[in-house]
Amino acid sequence: MSDVNNATTAPNSALAAERAEDEYTGPMLAADGTPLKRSLNRALRRQKISALLLIAPLLIFVLVTFVAPIADMLFRSVENKIVQDTLPRTTTELKNWDSEGGELPDQAVYKSLYQDIYVAQERKLHTRLGSRLNYELTGASSLFRKSGRGVDDIGEVYQDQFEDLNAFWKKGENWNDVLGSDAWLATMKDWKKASGDAQPPFEMRDGIADILPQTANYYLIFADFVQNEDNDNLYKEDPWPLVYSAFYDDLTGPTAEQIAAYAGPGATELAQAAAAAPSFDSVDYAQAFADIDKDWVELPIWQTIATYSPRFTNGYFLNAVDMQKTPDGPALRPDDERIYWTLFKRTLFMSVCITLSCILLGYPVGWILANLPARTANLLMILVLLPFWTSLLVRTSAWKVMLQQQGVINDTLVWLGVVADDSRLALINNQTGTIIAMTHILLPFMILPLYSVMKTVPPSYLRAAKSLGATNWTAFWRVYFPQSVPGIGAGSILVFILSIGYYITPEIVGGRTGTFISNRIAYHISSSLNWGLAAALGAILLAVVLGLYYAYDKIVGIDNVKLGG
Amino acid sequence: MADTSATNAFVEFERVQKSYDGENLVVKDLNLSMPKGEFLTMLGPSGSGKTTCLMMLAGFETATHGDIRLDGKSINNIPPHKRGIGMVFQNYALFPHMTVAENLSFPLEVRKMGKSDREEKVKIALDRVQMGDFGGRRPAQLSGGQQQRVALARALVFEPELVLMDEPLGALDKQLRETLQFEITHLAHELGITVVYVTHDQTEALTMSDRVAVFENGRIQQLAPPDLLYEEPENSFVAQFIGENNTLEGVVKEIKGGTCLVQLDGGGLIEAKPINVTQAGERTRVSIRPERVEFNKDRMPEGAHTLKAEVLEFVYMGDIFRTRLRVAGTDNFIIKTRNAPDQVRLKPGQQIEIGWLAEDCRALDA
Numbered sequence A: 001m002s003d004v005n006n007a008t009t010a011p012n013s014a015l016a017a018e019r020a021e022d023e024y025t026g027p028m029l030a031a032d033g034t035p036l037k038r039s040l041n042r043a044l045r046r047q048k049i050s051a052l053l054l055i056a057p058l059l060i061f062v063l064v065t066f067v068a069p070i071a072d073m074l075f076r077s078v079e080n081k082i083v084q085d086t087l088p089r090t091t092t093e094l095k096n097w098d099s100e101g102g103e104l105p106d107q108a109v110y111k112s113l114y115q116d117i118y119v120a121q122e123r124k125l126h127t128r129l130g131s132r133l134n135y136e137l138t139g140a141s142s143l144f145r146k147s148g149r150g151v152d153d154i155g156e157v158y159q160d161q162f163e164d165l166n167a168f169w170k171k172g173e174n175w176n177d178v179l180g181s182d183a184w185l186a187t188m189k190d191w192k193k194a195s196g197d198a199q200p201p202f203e204m205r206d207g208i209a210d211i212l213p214q215t216a217n218y219y220l221i222f223a224d225f226v227q228n229e230d231n232d233n234l235y236k237e238d239p240w241p242l243v244y245s246a247f248y249d250d251l252t253g254p255t256a257e258q259i260a261a262y263a264g265p266g267a268t269e270l271a272q273a274a275a276a277a278p279s280f281d282s283v284d285y286a287q288a289f290a291d292i293d294k295d296w297v298e299l300p301i302w303q304t305i306a307t308y309s310p311r312f313t314n315g316y317f318l319n320a321v322d323m324q325k326t327p328d329g330p331a332l333r334p335d336d337e338r339i340y341w342t343l344f345k346r347t348l349f350m351s352v353c354i355t356l357s358c359i360l361l362g363y364p365v366g367w368i369l370a371n372l373p374a375r376t377a378n379l380l381m382i383l384v385l386l387p388f389w390t391s392l393l394v395r396t397s398a399w400k401v402m403l404q405q406q407g408v409i410n411d412t413l414v415w416l417g418v419v420a421d422d423s424r425l426a427l428i429n430n431q432t433g434t435i436i437a438m439t440h441i442l443l444p445f446m447i448l449p450l451y452s453v454m455k456t457v458p459p460s461y462l463r464a465a466k467s468l469g470a471t472n473w474t475a476f477w478r479v480y481f482p483q484s485v486p487g488i489g490a491g492s493i494l495v496f497i498l499s500i501g502y503y504i505t506p507e508i509v510g511g512r513t514g515t516f517i518s519n520r521i522a523y524h525i526s527s528s529l530n531w532g533l534a535a536a537l538g539a540i541l542l543a544v545v546l547g548l549y550y551a552y553d554k555i556v557g558i559d560n561v562k563l564g565g
Numbered sequence B: 001m002a003d004t005s006a007t008n009a010f011v012e013f014e015r016v017q018k019s020y021d022g023e024n025l026v027v028k029d030l031n032l033s034m035p036k037g038e039f040l041t042m043l044g045p046s047g048s049g050k051t052t053c054l055m056m057l058a059g060f061e062t063a064t065h066g067d068i069r070l071d072g073k074s075i076n077n078i079p080p081h082k083r084g085i086g087m088v089f090q091n092y093a094l095f096p097h098m099t100v101a102e103n104l105s106f107p108l109e110v111r112k113m114g115k116s117d118r119e120e121k122v123k124i125a126l127d128r129v130q131m132g133d134f135g136g137r138r139p140a141q142l143s144g145g146q147q148q149r150v151a152l153a154r155a156l157v158f159e160p161e162l163v164l165m166d167e168p169l170g171a172l173d174k175q176l177r178e179t180l181q182f183e184i185t186h187l188a189h190e191l192g193i194t195v196v197y198v199t200h201d202q203t204e205a206l207t208m209s210d211r212v213a214v215f216e217n218g219r220i221q222q223l224a225p226p227d228l229l230y231e232e233p234e235n236s237f238v239a240q241f242i243g244e245n246n247t248l249e250g251v252v253k254e255i256k257g258g259t260c261l262v263q264l265d266g267g268g269l270i271e272a273k274p275i276n277v278t279q280a281g282e283r284t285r286v287s288i289r290p291e292r293v294e295f296n297k298d299r300m301p302e303g304a305h306t307l308k309a310e311v312l313e314f315v316y317m318g319d320i321f322r323t324r325l326r327v328a329g330t331d332n333f334i335i336k337t338r339n340a341p342d343q344v345r346l347k348p349g350q351q352i353e354i355g356w357l358a359e360d361c362r363a364l365d366a
């Protein structure tokens, strides 16, 4: 006894050290004295890196083929740079215009519009912009097509006057001699198209841009277009009328007095033109556009351009929920133009119907499969999977044959006397048709998870319930059914998400009243080419699905979903 | 066999047969009768038909032939949920989506019992198995032993008179198994319920039961209280299956009075008690329990029969010594001696003489 006391009270150094170690409260240390956490992390890092490298190809594949398209789609639904890209000068000028003031834009805007449309029509971009704006304002498409043809005439007013003044201005060579640098001119004159060498890129003569800034600007655009897009010999090419109107602007503009200082090639012709220009007939751009189409001197087209000039727009999304942009902000479209809200509601309603009928039909099948001996169950499972081996189109078309007014089902019902011959059921080209056909097509996606979950519920649970006094029904409902809920959940999520985005079957059997939102999306992607709207509809659909998924998680719990084992 | 058609029989199997496939009989001519309050264990190797018997009693399998009676009434046509038999399954079969209390409340709910009565009974039942604090847990949050206790409580909560248990302790470790064995027998006697218990573990069968039915191949080989089963096995299967046993094969030379002489195949003539040998010339297996064999000359009982033996192996097991010998041509003759201060520890290679009393040596079927 005294021995023990001694040992604990004596100042035993080894014991004290041991105790100190026990009482050490800082981070755990590894054998080499580094904190345990850090040396563990170091040990794990290598493993993590090699694991990451191992899955890298898959990761990249998933990113490229799955994440990137979705991101692109989401981006397209708000992206709107076509207006700004096609009409850069006009949209800049329009910033100062008050779209609600009731006044038309001023001359400067019309002039920019002329310049923009001229460049655009040379590049054949104006019709694309027309189609884009046509989504927002009916008639915009033809307006732009017409204007593309009309802008040629506007610049020719100046072109004719300069050419009448001096034939010097008629020829591309002369323009190049004035505007091109000497070095460029030297190499350009040696260049032969047939040689196959690249055309020497146009270089501006030093100082020219100071005295003829606008001419230089548009000549550069012209030169770039000729050399790089048309691949013609720039030296021989006569300039666009647009260049002449810019030339006129320069000669009558603030840099006009510097022209006298110019002494390069064509100095005399330039001086002559500078002297004559102020007395030229000038162009009233607004009037010119009014002559092309009256719509240009009315407010709606300008308001539309102004509204859609920012790079990003919520216009597609507004459109997708049956709203539109007005000068007073977003507003509902007129009653007869509202279609998407109805379509969304119908899509959700029908997807719910399809999911419910899949549960009703799939549950007993899953039950039977799970309770049969393995051999028979496997055989029947092949029958369940058989539809997967048949083309979707074939299956859907088969339903067309079955469900017609003169089809197999109606014939049978009439023969049985269930329905009268003159009141055959309309089973196709409506919602009923879509629901029947899609239930059939999606049924395996319900049966498979149900089966694999039911397979894991041991039969002893039912026996236990019965031994405790439960009738067959009570045992099923209180004990078996709750355990099969994860299968129902997984099947429902699969079927619902598949059906909400289904396209081909509603297209074939849905008629007018049985189509889904996805049919509309497909229409916008392949027929109307309104990809932005299609993207917005798709993004809304995605949000709805994610929302429902979230709600499911909150209500049922996502860990309550089992696809098997 | 040991069927005594008692007048106060509570559970009765009469000439019961069962076949699943129409070709093989899994249960062959089962006759069994249990009085109320008995703890009967069905013991046998895997596949011998124990579970099948239990399932027929519970109503989940129908007998192909024969009659099963409960309290004098034939139950062949009563569906399982009306039989009122409590059952404990090997995998416990606790409903995973219900809490422990809900699991226990379930049989009371389906009996349309009021809420307050239910709660009271659930509480009593849980306290009885020391699980009173676990009512709010899910089965998955309990250990194996705790789950087994809950399963037991659930089988008892609706106060059945008959409780069936199919290898309820099979998945537990040895120590827990022993604790629960004790608790189950204790509870059964306290509540006065009749229990049919299935196991393949002979120790479990011997320690828990009032009577043990040894199954083999769809037949009851012997139905007897544990001590009789061990000390007086009626055939060589039971002798082999229950406890450790030494077998010597040979031919009966003569039977006279209460003993017979057996000529061993490995040489030697021994005296034995004839159990199921009836005439001279029959082949027989002679069975001797290892602890009934003596080698110490001083302690050799009066009139013991002796044989020469060679020590092959000596194993120290703590409370006992286990020695393997070569006797009459077999290398597998075991003797067990208690670890006492004066006990001799044999060495391999030693030549000794062993002996036993003729009444400890039973001549059984070959």
Ligand SMILES: Nc1ncnc2c1ncn2[C@@H]1O[C@H](COP(=O)(O)OP(=O)(O)O)[C@@H](O)[C@H]1O
Pocket: B020, B021, B026, B044, B045, B046, B047, B048, B049, B050, B051, B052, B053
């Ligand atoms: N549902 C069944 N269908 C067909 N054969 C079965 C079935 N259940 C058990 N058997 C067979 O019956 C025999 C006895 O099984 P069982 O009663 O479970 O034995 P034990 O419980 O003694 O291990 C075994 O050979 C087994 O293969």
Ligand SMILES: [Mg+2]
Pocket: B050, B051
């Ligand atoms: Mg069994």
